[in-house]
Amino acid sequence: MKALLLLAAGMLVAAPAWTQNRVIPQAGLKSGFEFLSPDLKKMQLDDFANPGTLWVDRGEKLWRAEAGAAKKSCADCHGDARASMKGVAARYPQVDRHSGDLMTLEARILQSRVERQKAVPFARESEDLLALSAYVAYQSRGMAMEADIEGAARKHFDAGEAMFFRRRGQLNLNCAHCHDANWGRTLYAERISQGQPNAYPAYRLEWQTLGSLERRLRACLSGVRAEILPFGSPEYADLALYLSWRAKGLPIETPGVRR
Template identity: 60%
Template sequence: MERRVPGSEQMNWLRAALLAALISSCAVISSAEDRAIPLNQLRSGSEFLSPELRALQADAFANPGMLWVERGAKLWSTPAGSAGQSCASCHQDAAKTMRGVAASYPRVDAKSGFLLNVEARINQCRSERQAVAPFRYESDDLLSLTAYVNSFSKDYKINVVIDGNAETYFEAGRTLYYRRSGQMNLSCAQCHEENWGKNLYAERISQGHPNAYPAYRMEWQSMGSLERRLRACLSGVRAEMLPYGAQEYRNLALFLAWRAQGLPMESPGIRR
């Protein structure tokens, strides 16, 4: 028969309480740092490219994305609207003022509380400061200015804020990432976390990082935004493609940026 020691009940209770506290504190840590792909195993999409395409991305002249960057540079200092304001009127030299900026996007606009990507930020400036119509999604103008702004973040490490007023957007993005959808009934994670590095037909599945966008995709023979790329995945799993500018894309983009935390930006990148 077990011998009861006086006070052992209390000891057990204390131990249980301590254990519970320990577990819950672990849970808090793991929910913030719960990364399916640890940071030291992140691999940019460029590592899944052929050597030729990698060389094309690295060639600052032949990289076709530079055509859009060059056009963006012209747009930066072209006045628009009745006030005759250009981007440069407020932001001066983009090489100084835009340095590293895009690496922290998508981010929450403090004033409106909305989650903005670089495209949305540019269009916000157009409607609020320049008083002109926003650029159409995927228009050459919007892609060019975005590519121009992003080019000053090349080699900067992705670093986004996910707490505070960004938390609800982030959690919505995470939910979307792990939710199965489409006739294929696949979630993003099933390809890009559980099966990256394996073959899907003739392609190798990448980890699905957003660091090259807006990127020149060989399949498109053109520059395209991250939203366009996400639509391609939705179409691939035969899910309904959400319209451009949908909140879901931005939420997902924030989650993707957090997944890729610390990866260097490559825009204008080259992708298959």
């Protein structure tokens, strides 16, 4: 708490460029990976040591498993994920051209599950949904994030951007206070990164399990004692779109490993 207050106090004095919108560290983009200890970097890079591999493997089994009243597997419609899902995660969140809703990758998988497989939806943060989203995102590992923010996506981007810069919680901090103005500094023994979304779903040691980007965002929100919205809230999708745009060019790392 003390560290956080000091951080907040320091921010009142300085009023640099990050108080304005659209000041983005484009040139110095850094994945959270670069802020990890050497041990955790090694763990992420070695598929045998990376605990996230378990979810990717589970996702591959689910991909081939028949489900729901339609008695179809993901593979029945989409074929080999290594080809059909390659690059997909890199362009999410994406607007659904039928409904106009902004969909995260998880939402898109749930849509196929319910509308195409005619199956009961997976719960948010369930092992099965995490496994499938890790498996799908894994097909884009190493590819650059490239979310589209034009056209129908624009209003979602604007809402996400406004969220990023909105002060909140008892400490009245916004995302930029930590992730634009103070990355590289230490807070509670953690090095603050730029808050990039390219590792998710990621295995977090503190969770002892894999978790979605939304779960990480909720941790940040509760860190500043701000309101937490239910999983799957459209506000989180808007924020995720802004983060994807801000991360444009960073490689997808799924399954990432984080502290």
